[in-house]
Amino acid sequence: MALSTAAPRPFIQQQNLVEQVADYLTQAIIQQHFLPGERLSEVQLSRDLGVSRAPVREAARLLESRGLLISKPRRGFFVRALNAVELEDVFDLRLCLERHAIHRLAERYTPEAQRALKQQVEVLCEAAASNDGTRRIEEDLQFHRLMLHYAGNERLLRAFDDLTHELRLCITLITKTHEAPDTIATSHYKLLDALDSGSAAACREAIDYHIGVARKFVVKGVGETVDSSDEG
Amino acid sequence: MALSTAAPRPFIQQQNLVEQVADYLTQAIIQQHFLPGERLSEVQLSRDLGVSRAPVREAARLLESRGLLISKPRRGFFVRALNAVELEDVFDLRLCLERHAIHRLAERYTPEAQRALKQQVEVLCEAAASNDGTRRIEEDLQFHRLMLHYAGNERLLRAFDDLTHELRLCITLITKTHEAPDTIATSHYKLLDALDSGSAAACREAIDYHIGVARKFVVKGVGETVDSSDEG
DNA sequence: TGCGGTAAAACTGTCGACAGTCGGCAATCG
DNA sequence: CGATTGCCGACTGTCGACAGTTTTACCGCA
Numbered sequence: 055m056a057l058s059t060a061a062p063r064p065f066i067q068q069q070n071l072v073e074q075v076a077d078y079l080t081q082a083i084i085q086q087h088f089l090p091g092e093r094l095s096e097v098q099l100s101r102d103l104g105v106s107r108a109p110v111r112e113a114a115r116l117l118e119s120r121g122l123l124i125s126k127p128r129r130g131f132f133v134r135a136l137n138a139v140e141l142e143d144v145f146d147l148r149l150c151l152e153r154h155a156i157h158r159l160a161e162r163y164t165p166e167a168q169r170a171l172k173q174q175v176e177v178l179c180e181a182a183a184s185n186d187g188t189r190r191i192e193e194d195l196q197f198h199r200l201m202l203h204y205a206g207n208e209r210l211l212r213a214f215d216d217l218t219h220e221l222r223l224c225i226t227l228i229t230k231t232h233e234a235p236d237t238i239a240t241s242h243y244k245l246l247d248a249l250d251s252g253s254a255a256a257c258r259e260a261i262d263y264h265i266g267v268a269r270k271f272v273v274k275g276v277g278e279t280v281d282s283s284d285e286g
Numbered sequence: 287m288a289l290s291t292a293a294p295r296p297f298i299q300q301q302n303l304v305e306q307v308a309d310y311l312t313q314a315i316i317q318q319h320f321l322p323g324e325r326l327s328e329v330q331l332s333r334d335l336g337v338s339r340a341p342v343r344e345a346a347r348l349l350e351s352r353g354l355l356i357s358k359p360r361r362g363f364f365v366r367a368l369n370a371v372e373l374e375d376v377f378d379l380r381l382c383l384e385r386h387a388i389h390r391l392a393e394r395y396t397p398e399a400q401r402a403l404k405q406q407v408e409v410l411c412e413a414a415a416s417n418d419g420t421r422r423i424e425e426d427l428q429f430h431r432l433m434l435h436y437a438g439n440e441r442l443l444r445a446f447d448d449l450t451h452e453l454r455l456c457i458t459l460i461t462k463t464h465e466a467p468d469t470i471a472t473s474h475y476k477l478l479d480a481l482d483s484g485s486a487a488a489c490r491e492a493i494d495y496h497i498g499v500a501r502k503f504v505v506k507g508v509g510e511t512v513d514s515s516d517e518g
Numbered sequence: 519t520g521c522g523g524t525a526a527a528a529c530t531g532t533c534g535a536c537a538g539t540c541g542g543c544a545a546t547c548g
Numbered sequence: 549c550g551a552t553t554g555c556c557g558a559c560t561g562t563c564g565a566c567a568g569t570t571t572t573a574c575c576g577c578a
Contacts, residue, residue, distance in 0.1 A: 303561080303562075304561085337562080338564070340563070341562070341563095360568090360569060
């Protein structure tokens with residue numbers, strides 16, 4: 055309520071069916087009600103959701119642009135299956151974006167940003183202590199989203215949001231291999247300390263370490279699972 | 287039977303109307319047949335193209351995800367109008383991506399990549415000497431796309447492609463304020479030299495200068511034009 | 519002449535339907 | 549018994565139509 059500058063969380067106005075269907079599909083995919091590689095039938099979804107095929111198709115197109123679905127001509131939509139290489143690429147791009155963001159943020163670190171980030175870390179720590187793995191991930195991503203937000207580049211933030219959509223593809227996987235609560239806390243406080251110091255080198259070191267740890271955890275998790283989803 | 291490994295794309299599959307409509311719309315927007323901020327009527331487009339509204343809607347959604355169109359609920363689709371700030375953001379993100387890309391590329395600079403980039407610079411120089419402004423821009427972007435490609439991160443390349451779609455929004459503007467042919471040539475050869483040197487610092491300096499010059503030209507061009515298209 | 523209100527026109531969101539196509543299954547042939 | 553071919557079902561791509569909403573045009577009134 056206190057923040058008036060911008061809507062940090064991506065708000066969605068549930069007016070049209072397309073967005074409702076898109077939200078439903080997103081949640082279903084994230085919660086693995088639809089398994090990676092699974093084919094989605096438009097008519098089936100239409101019947102289940104009680105709508106016609108048009109909104110379903112448009113929502114599927116939307117999710118395709120977000121990297122959650124893949125469409126094959128005349129075959130329909132399939133749930134995207136990220137392999138280890140693609141996940142490495144995702145984390146590499148995330149590192150690229152966040153390095154840039156934290157550098158920009160250090161240059162324009164306002165008390166407001168500092169306060170918001172600090173508050174979010176506290177929320178994150180509380181979430182990290184809970185057993186809700188999904189909430190831990192979401193609050194973690196929300197912290198990073200705030201960093202990108204206060205970096206002052208809307209387009210950069212959009213690129214990050216696009217990326218997190220794909221990250222959520224393996225959110226159940228991440229929840230299993232996520233770090234310990236105290237590790238999460240200290241890791242994020244290091245980012246705040248680096249920002250407080252105003253040193254570009256410290257910021258870069260902090261974010262590199264931070265993303266590196268996350269990458270290692272997730273990629274390790276992917277390697278452990280049977281990843282026989284080969285694409286053509 | 288000899289080669290069973292790769293059958294990438296035997297022939298065309300350009301059958302679905304959505305892609306055809308999307309291509310048509312993209313070209314029409316780039317060539318400014320539809321002006322920034324202009325409203326696109328679905329029925330009008332359907333009539334003009336001789337198709338129904340469904341493919342038009344899906345194509346419009348696609349272009350919306352690429353940042354060429356903006357949809358307003360119950361209002362329809364509008365051609366995106368980039369203001370100066372948004373364009374600055376685009377170039378800032380481009381700098382972010384290309385810095386990362388050239389750094390990765392320097393680490394894995396193969397003779398094949400070197401050859402391909404060199405050849406593309408020659409193509410670019412040829413195009414720069416011509417009067418076809420659009421071709422100059424496209425060959426320029428193609429060079430950078432090659433850099434991103436050989437950087438070995440598919441996701442990074444996709445982020446760059448997303449960005450170039452928006453860059454093409456003001457392609458006619460860029461053609462007017464583009465640099466002189468010899469400047470383009472030397473500027474790109476500097477990138478090649480930096481890559482040949484293998485020095486990360488040299489690469490960063492080269493790409494920073496390169497993008498910086500492009501940014502200055504384009505943003506200056508936007509500033510000169512009367513940009514009174516304010517969005518709500 | 520300017521303004522407000524109302525009604526018509528146009529448009530988007532959504533729907534059900536039809537046709538062409540793809541995948542799987544079974545019958546047939548070697 | 550295995551491979552091939554024709555057929556059938558299911559599904560996607562596309563279409564025209566209807567309902568609700570927004571825009572616009574018109575008309576009466578000050």
